[in-house]
Amino acid sequence: MFHGTITEELTSHEEWSHYNENIREDQKDFVFVKFNGLHLKSMENLQSCISLRVCVVSNNFITDIHPLQSCIKLIKLDLHGNQIKSLPDTKFWSGLKNLKLLYLHDNGFAKLKNICVLSACPNLIALTMFDCPVSLKKGYRHVLVNSIWPLKALDHHVISDEEIIQNWHLPERFKACNHRLFFNFCPTLRKVIGFFRVSF
Known part of the structure; x- marks a missing residue:
C-alpha cells in the first residue's frame, strides 16, 4: 500500500x-498575452515568452519587471495600474529594440532620474506616465521629452517642437499640450491589435 x-x-x-x-x-x-486585473504579483512566468510582441499586464500588483528582459521582440508593453516604483537599468531597455508603446501610468514612480533610463530604448515613440507622483514634478514633461529622443507622444499629447527647442515660441496651435495636439494612443485593445496588423 x-x-x-x-x-x-x-x-x-x-x-x-x-x-x-x-x-x-x-x-x-506566444506573441500576445493579456493578464489584466488578476492580482498578479510576479512576471516570472513570462520569461520564456521570447516571441512576445504585445504584453498587457495592467491593474495588478506587479513591482518588478526584470523577467521581461528576455522578451526582446516586444512592440507594446502595458503595465499601467500596478505598484512599480522603479525601472530596470539602461541595459534592460537597450535590449528592447522593437518597443514602441509603453504604458506606465497609474504606478508609483516618484523620481525623474529613474524614468530617464528609458532614453536607452531606441524606438520608443509613445509613453504614458500620468497619474504617477513623478508627473506632478516641475519640469516633468520637459525633462522626459528632452531625454527620450525618439519619443513622439507623452501622456495625452503629441510632443511639440517648442518643447524640444528651448526658447522657441511657436503660434498657439503648436504650443506644448495644446488641445490640437491631443492624441489618444491608449485606444481599446481591439483597435490596437488592428493597428499592429496594418503597421507592423
Missing part, C-alpha cells in the same frame, strides 16, 4: 514536470 502511494506520487510528479515543460515550450511561440 505504501509502495503504491509512492509510485503514484512519482508518476504524478513526472507527469506534472512534463506538463510544465510543454507549457514552457508553448510559451516560446
Whole structure:
C-alpha cells in the first residue's frame, strides 16, 4: 500500500514536470498575452515568452519587471495600474529594440532620474506616465521629452517642437499640450491589435 502511494506520487510528479515543460515550450511561440486585473504579483512566468510582441499586464500588483528582459521582440508593453516604483537599468531597455508603446501610468514612480533610463530604448515613440507622483514634478514633461529622443507622444499629447527647442515660441496651435495636439494612443485593445496588423 505504501509502495503504491509512492509510485503514484512519482508518476504524478513526472507527469506534472512534463506538463510544465510543454507549457514552457508553448510559451516560446506566444506573441500576445493579456493578464489584466488578476492580482498578479510576479512576471516570472513570462520569461520564456521570447516571441512576445504585445504584453498587457495592467491593474495588478506587479513591482518588478526584470523577467521581461528576455522578451526582446516586444512592440507594446502595458503595465499601467500596478505598484512599480522603479525601472530596470539602461541595459534592460537597450535590449528592447522593437518597443514602441509603453504604458506606465497609474504606478508609483516618484523620481525623474529613474524614468530617464528609458532614453536607452531606441524606438520608443509613445509613453504614458500620468497619474504617477513623478508627473506632478516641475519640469516633468520637459525633462522626459528632452531625454527620450525618439519619443513622439507623452501622456495625452503629441510632443511639440517648442518643447524640444528651448526658447522657441511657436503660434498657439503648436504650443506644448495644446488641445490640437491631443492624441489618444491608449485606444481599446481591439483597435490596437488592428493597428499592429496594418503597421507592423
